[in-house]
Amino acid sequence: AQSVSQHNHHVILSEAASLELGCNYSYGGTVNLFWYVQYPGQHLQLLLKYFSGDPLVKGIKGFEAEFIKSKFSFNLRKPSVQWSDTAEYFCAVKGDDKIIFGKGTRLHILP
Amino acid sequence: EPEVTQTPSHQVTQMGQEVILRCVPISNHLYFYWYRQILGQKVEFLVSFYNNEISEKSEIFDDQFSVERPDGSNFTLKIRSTKLEDSAMYFCASRSTLDQGQGAKGYTFGSGTRLTVV
Numbered sequence: 001a002q003s004v005s006q007h008n009h010h011v012i013l014s015e016a017a018s019l020e021l022g023c024n025y026s027y028g029g030t031v032n033l034f035w036y037v038q039y040p041g042q043h044l045q046l047l048l049k050y051f052s053g054d055p056l057v058k059g060i061k062g063f064e065a066e067f068i069k070s071k072f073s074f075n076l077r078k079p080s081v082q083w084s085d086t087a088e089y090f091c092a093v094k095g096d097d098k099i100i101f102g103k104g105t106r107l108h109i110l111p
Numbered sequence: 112e113p114e115v116t117q118t119p120s121h122q123v124t125q126m127g128q129e130v131i132l133r134c135v136p137i138s139n140h141l142y143f144y145w146y147r148q149i150l151g152q153k154v155e156f157l158v159s160f161y162n163n164e165i166s167e168k169s170e171i172f173d174d175q176f177s178v179e180r181p182d183g184s185n186f187t188l189k190i191r192s193t194k195l196e197d198s199a200m201y202f203c204a205s206r207s208t209l210d211q212g213q214g215a216k217g218y219t220f221g222s223g224t225r226l227t228v229v
Contacts, residue, residue: 042222043202043220043221043222043223044154044202044220045220046218090153090154092154094218096167097142097159097166097167098144098156098159098167099146099156099218100156101146101153101154101155102153103152103153104153104154
C-alpha cells in the first residue's frame with residue numbers, strides 16, 4: 001500500500017526566503033505524485049503533479065518539485081516566498097485508484 | 112472551468128442524527144470519491160464509486176456510512192447516526208478516467224462541507 005510522509009509539520013519563514021518542504025513516499029509500482037495547497041478557509045487546490053517525464057515539475061505560483069526516484073522523494077520548492085503563500089501544503093501519492101495524502105505542512109509567512 | 116459543487120458548506124447536527132452531504136460532480140466524470148479531513152489532521156480517503164457501486168472503501172467507511180448516486184447528477188454521502196468524532200471537513204472529488212497515463216488530470220475536489228456534530 002502507498003504511504004506519504006511529510007517531515008515538516010509547521011514552517012515559519014520571512015517573505016523572500018527560500019522554501020523547501022520535504023515529502024517521501026512508499027509504493028512498489030508506478031506512482032503519480034502531487035502537491036496540493038489549502039489556503040485558509042478554502043478547498044484543496046492542485047499546485048503541481050508528476051506522472052512521467054522530466055522529474056523537475058513546475059507548478060502554479062512559482063512552485064516546483066523534483067521527483068527523485070532513488071530517494072522516493074518529491075520535495076516542493078519555491079525560491080522566494082510571499083505572504084500570500086501562507087497555507088497548508090499536502091504531498092500526495094496515487095498508486096492505485098485513490099490518492100493518499102501526507103499529514104500536511106502548515107506554512108506561515110511573516111510579512 | 113468545471114467545478115465539483117458541495118452543499119451545504121457547513122452543517123451542524125446533533126449526535127445520533129442522520130446527515131446527508133451532497134455533491135454534484137463534473138458532468139462527464141465517471142469516478143467519484145469522498146475524503147474527509149478532521150481538524151488538524153491529514154486528508155483521508157473514505158470511498159470510491161464507479162458504475163453505481165462502491166469500488167473501494169477504507170476502514171473508516173463502516174456501516175454508518177453509505178453513498179448513493181440517486182439521479183445521475185448528485186453523489187451523496189449519508190452518515191446514519193452521527194458521532195462526535197465524525198466532525199470533519201468532507202471533500203467530494205470526481206474524475207473522468209482511470210487512465211494511468213493521465214494521472215489525476217481530471218481529479219477535481221469540491222470546496223468541502225464542514226460537518227460539526229454536537
